[in-house]
Amino acid sequence: MPNSSSIGTMTVFDIVVIGSGPAGTTTARYAAEKGLSVLMVDKKQELGAPIQCSGAVSFNALDNAGVFPSPEFIQEAIYGFAIYNGQGQKKVIDYRKIKPGEYGSEAGAKPLGFVVDRRRFDRYLATQAERAGVTIWLKTEALGYRVLDDGSCEVALKKFNDTITVKAKVVVGADGVQSQVGKWAGIKTHIKLSELASCLQFVVDGVQTEGLLEIVTGHEWAPGGYAWVFPKGHGYAEIGLGVTRTMCTDNAQVYLDKFLKQSFFKERFKNCRILEIQGGGVPLAAPLKIQHADNLILVGDAARHVNSITGGGIHTALSSGKIAGNFLAALLLSGEPCTKENLKGYHNNWLNAMGNNMWKLYEVKRKIFDTADIAQRDEQLYATMSNYFSVDSEYKKI
């Protein structure tokens, strides 16, 4: 079991991970499994709470990251998609019908993906990390880091009410969309308002779903984004949307209210009861061009590792966390210092495994939302979304 050590009163770790979402927990776990001492901190006092996510994630995303699809966090199995244009015309992509035997609920078949409970999912991921030897400190906010002359760095932390400093060879900024960690190292992390989706969703009772992720495109309902209806398990559903504020005349709440009361789903929604309200920002931006500095790397939302077409960031956070954890383990075990030059290897591995494709998805998204004519833009988004989730998707190959 990897352990921290102490110099005088200072605790020393190989790695300090800031943030315990999917990116941080996965980075921490992969590094600890290779024998490194890892501290993961989060300013929250409860893992994954408050929930700011719909929790849709593919079977393959979990599988690639070595996460068993446990009933502990799964709320509903997903078998396909229904994509709507603004007028309600729909394209159903149900993998139970397209590939029966492979996808379904019968023995030998599997779901395409899941809607997970992010509170329980994040706790499950953190438990995996903790069992691999990661030390977890909750209610611990990272305040800053400083590169030291000996090639290591120190991180200032506020743990409950105490300010303490720990020493590490490298810091991982997995601190989400509002990341500050990159800024500490002078990395340009600014995100334009025109590339930030403002998301709001209601967890509701009284809306029927059929194991499909339903996506509603169209400027009228969600300018610069889309609306969704996801099954949530136990008869619940999530109804939400993401909008780009620079393309809107109102805020997300006004659009969600309009979607509930005026869209072609209004009859379907008319008896729904709102049980929870969740929201947050999603960066529909390009990945950061620089994601590393001396003794520091960024992963997940903090590095803008988000699929710009779907807005999904769980898959990409898990994948980049795995890449980061494996890379850091190899670098540190080789005895090489964590200089900016050496840490570029992480960025290169990430580009080769997924980053170059994420850049291409960003270009596709940008082309759609740069289209000035709203009808044309709506048409492109509907076609792209329908194509994206189809069995022959050209975007899956990017």
Ligand SMILES: Cc1cc2nc3c(=O)[nH]c(=O)nc-3n(C[C@H](O)[C@H](O)[C@H](O)COP(=O)(O)OP(=O)(O)OC[C@H]3O[C@@H](n4cnc5c(N)ncnc54)[C@H](O)[C@@H]3O)c2cc1C
């Ligand atoms: C409404 C909504 C719906 C979404 N739905 C989906 C979906 O269905 N599917 C999907 O794939 N993606 C979805 N996303 C996106 C997804 O939630 C994120 O992409 C994903 O959580 C990113 O993971 P992460 O680990 O990078 O960051 P996060 O999960 O945001 O974790 C960052 C952590 O860092 C901590 N932190 C921040 N600063 C500090 C600090 N200074 N010190 C200590 N801790 C700190 C935070 O407390 C937080 O726990 C949705 C997002 C929103 C807002």
